[in-house]
Amino acid sequence: MSAASPLFTSQGIRRGLWRSQVLVPGVFVYGMAFGLIADQGGMSLLQALLISAVVYSGSAQLAAMTILAAGPSPLIATAWTLVATILVINARYVLFSATLRPWMGGLHPLKAYSTLFVLGDGNWMLSLKAHGEGEKDTGFILGSGVAMFLPWLVGTLIGHAAGNLVPDPKRLALDFLMASFAAAMMVGMAKKRDDLGIIAESVGVAAFAFWLGLPNWAPVMAGFAGGIIAFVATPREAAR
Amino acid sequence: MNSADFTILLLLMAAASFFCRAIGFLAMRYVPITPRVEAALRATPISVMAGIVTVAALRGGPAEWVAAAATMLMMRLTGWDVISAFVGVAVLAIARAVGF
Numbered sequence: 312m313s314a315a316s317p318l319f320t321s322q323g324i325r326r327g328l329w330r331s332q333v334l335v336p337g338v339f340v341y342g343m344a345f346g347l348i349a350d351q352g353g354m355s356l357l358q359a360l361l362i363s364a365v366v367y368s369g370s371a372q373l374a375a376m377t378i379l380a381a382g383p384s385p386l387i388a389t390a391w392t393l394v395a396t397i398l399v400i401n402a403r404y405v406l407f408s409a410t411l412r413p414w415m416g417g418l419h420p421l422k423a424y425s426t427l428f429v430l431g432d433g434n435w436m437l438s439l440k441a442h443g444e445g446e447k448d449t450g451f452i453l454g455s456g457v458a459m460f461l462p463w464l465v466g467t468l469i470g471h472a473a474g475n476l477v478p479d480p481k482r483l484a485l486d487f488l489m490a491s492f493a494a495a496m497m498v499g500m501a502k503k504r505d506d507l508g509i510i511a512e513s514v515g516v517a518a519f520a521f522w523l524g525l526p527n528w529a530p531v532m533a534g535f536a537g538g539i540i541a542f543v544a545t546p547r548e549a550a551r
Numbered sequence: 552m553n554s555a556d557f558t559i560l561l562l563l564m565a566a567a568s569f570f571c572r573a574i575g576f577l578a579m580r581y582v583p584i585t586p587r588v589e590a591a592l593r594a595t596p597i598s599v600m601a602g603i604v605t606v607a608a609l610r611g612g613p614a615e616w617v618a619a620a621a622t623m624l625m626m627r628l629t630g631w632d633v634i635s636a637f638v639g640v641a642v643l644a645i646a647r648a649v650g651f
Binding site: 333358361362365371390394397406407410415423435439482484485495497498499513514518526529531533534536537538540541542545546 | 552556557561568570571573574576579580585586589590593594595596597598600601603604605606607608609610611615618622623625626630635636637639640641644
């Protein structure tokens with residue numbers, strides 16, 4: 312069976328852009344928080360914006376800031392620590408992008424990798440949910456990613472320029488938004504009794520990782536474990 | 552930090568970040584998508600989400616647990632995922648505001 316190029320239209324992009332607007336407030340506030348921290352860490356506005364544009368991950372950027380703000384250090388040592396930190400914190404994106412292969416496979420590399428460039432937790436979850444509901448247009452993924460990207464940069468800019476305007480994400484409980492969203496999506500996705508088993512096992516693996524002092528690894532390990540269990544539990548030639 | 556150093560570090564940060572986002576997709580090109588692989592890929596999102604919720608619950612306390620429960624209950628009852636998520640956030644914000 313030849314792989315026809317998956318659907319990728321501007322309508323799909325617009326749908327993704329529109330449907331992701333609900334996540335914008337959280338992204339914006341966290342962008343502001345990073346802008347402020349970058350300013351306090353001695354980064355110029357341009358530097359803060361560039362970091363937000365190329366790393367595009369709150370947790371990784373915050374970790375990077377602590378390293379960058381730690382003062383003069385041999386460049387090689389700083390570089391190594393920075394790269395290793397980012398790889399660990401963003402490891403879950405490896406899994407996210409792997410799960411998009413069935414949908415995005417066959418897409419022109421320029422479209423595929425532009426889409427992946429703006430892949431984040433929120434729009435990954437939203438896109439998979441849309442896909443489960445029948446969305447076939449890969450433009451949706453790009454649109455949803457771009458929808459997050461702009462407020463992230465604007466938030467960074469405002470947080471850097473006007474730090475006193477930055478609300479405390481914790482007071483608004485926005486630090487919980489991603490987890491809350493994940494909880495809702497998880498309930499929405501759990502349709503079969505087997506899913507409950509997978510969830511229970513994932514909770515266990517994540518708790519174990521947390522107990523080991525590796526909270527950043529928890530989602531990745533849970534994801535891997537769940538995948539392996541599903542792999543093993545599926546007969547080699549599953550009846551379709 | 553001088554510009555040259557920053558530029559180098561910026562490029563490295565960009566490479567590391569993009570690598571994570573690209574490699575999963577790229578690597579899967581060479582993995583035949585058998586029913587077993589497909590099952591694994593389908594189970595991954597729900598597992599990752601369970602992991603995210605677990606970490607948040609362990610990092611937080613009773614207030615976070617109640618908020619997560621509120622979200623999941625709301626979702627079960629209504630199927631409105633975004634609204635349920637914000638309900639959980641609101642519950643937590645209120646709990647923190649009253650000093651819980």
